[in-house]
Amino acid sequence: MPRSPALAAPLLALLLALLLPFTAAQAFETRATAAFVMDQSTGTVLMAKNADNPLPPASMSKLMTLYMAFEAIRDGRLSAEEQLPVSQHAMNYGGSTMFLDTTDRVKVIDLLRGIIVLSGNDACAVIAETLSPDGTEAGFARLMTRRARQMGMTNSTFANSNGWPAAGHRMSMRDLVLLANHLITDFPEFYPMFAETEFKFDGRAPQNTRNRNPLLRLNIGADGLKTGHTSEAGYGLVGSAIQGGRRVIFALSGLQSAPDRAEVSEQIVNWAFRQFSETTLVRAGERVAEADVWMGKFPHVGLVPAADVTVLLPVLAQNKVTAEVIYQGPVQAPISKGQELAQLVLMPEDLPEIRIPLVAENDVSEGGFTVRIRTATGVLIGQFGPSADGAL
The missing domain is CATH 2.60.410.10 (D-Ala-D-Ala carboxypeptidase, C-terminal domain)
Known part of the structure; x- marks a missing residue:
């Protein structure tokens, strides 16, 4: 041409x-094994480190379950006030849970908060079995993979609804940021839940009531989204913050500890806002x-x-x-x-x-x-x- x-x-x-x-900002050197940082308003990629590598996403993959639950509510296939039963399969999940059992019938809105704030593996399974084409979590995982492809997440494959370690359960950092952007823009009515710092469900789990996102209490504009940790994946975070009308979305993985994750995440937010600015050229x-x-x-x-x-x-x-x-x-x-x-x-x-x-x-x-x-x-x-x- x-x-x-x-x-x-x-x-x-x-x-x-x-x-x-203007000059190029000093490149940010991160200890994360993989990271992707994007300015939302302009779509500018500020950092990409192993951003397209399919990696174990741990609980960060719960964002896909949430997206599909929000879609179901919007489409009328699910109601926020509807009460769902808890299967033995859902109750059997360990790790971070809402401590649900098979005698429970739980409101969808409580399950959503349980996933966002408490990172409930059991809550994800309840949602998954309800929306699954065949009533199983595995069936819902296949649906998750298909929907992710439709949304442009080409490096995401799901084996379950919650990020429990499983062969082939993978997401890239770029895909996680794409998904986070969809959650923010497609569902503004639900997105404020990601900024909630505490959720006391039924008083049954006092040791698990606080949001693990380390940025939410720092007064730096952070309002989401989801942490993740397994021994295979290390510590990760999908985060977003807004300052002065600019929003930055990022995903990182492979850090060695929760304090390490908190430190690196805050550094990324500060770097993204302080080292770049919007300029109208024409x-x-x-x-x-x-x-x-x-x-x-x-x-x-x-x-x-x-x-x-x-x-x-x-x-x-x-x-x-x-x-x-x-x-x-x-x-x-x-x-x-x-x-x-x-x-x-x-x-x-x-x-x-x-x-x-x-x-x-x-x-x-x-x-x-x-x-x-x-x-x-x-x-x-x-x-x-x-x-x-x-x-x-």
Whole structure:
């Protein structure tokens, strides 16, 4: 695809004025074996370490069970006030539980809080058996895997509903962040539960009433999502925090202890908010470049963004962000105002490239007879024009 030879002068000046003070932020060195950090509003990937490796997710995979439960409530297949029975299979789970038994019938909303706050393995199994196509947790796990694929989580495979160690039960850190983003954006009515620090279910488990997420009590904007730990997976966390209108979502795994997890998670949040900031480079409708027009009333058409171009950039250092415009040209007339014609490609150092659609600044109708004659003459001159020695 051809690239325009130069950016419009206003954009060049803007890039020089705004981008020269920026540099790539100091890379964050994490002790986690795998991590993925994303700025939600811009979609900028701030860190990716072994981010696509399928790893044991431990209790972080409970987020998929929650997502499917929220979908079932939204679709009317489940009610928040509905009471569900507890099977022997669910009761037999060890580890972190709500201490349910087969005499219980538990409200769905209590089971959801039991999963989010208490990390209840038994609560997950109750939800799973209720929503499973065949009434088994294994059947629900297969459904989880299929739904994850539909959502773009290509490195996730589930063997159970709660992350209990099992062969083939895997998720990548990128998939966990994608899932967290879906939970936040698809279910704002349920998401506040992830910020709850305590849930006392029926007074039966005083030793398990507090949310294990170490960020929730630090006053740094954290409002979710889920911790995880097994001997195979180590200590992990899917976290999210919002400051000044910016939200950061991250997942990490493979840390050696709960204090280690707390320290690294807080460091990641602080780094993500302090080392990057949003900058508006071009306003909506501001000309970025021009595209050549074929057989049009005018020989060129301005290329503008339909919305403000706001990107996340490092706040320190002194490396430029390079920019170029790509379009397939010349563009055939007629052209309608707002028609997408090109892309503005921004390439910040140490960050993924950013592509912004550019649209036509105005209508360009087809040219009349004179334009067609002029164009045809230009083509003929191009094909049969003066030779190298100047002879016709």
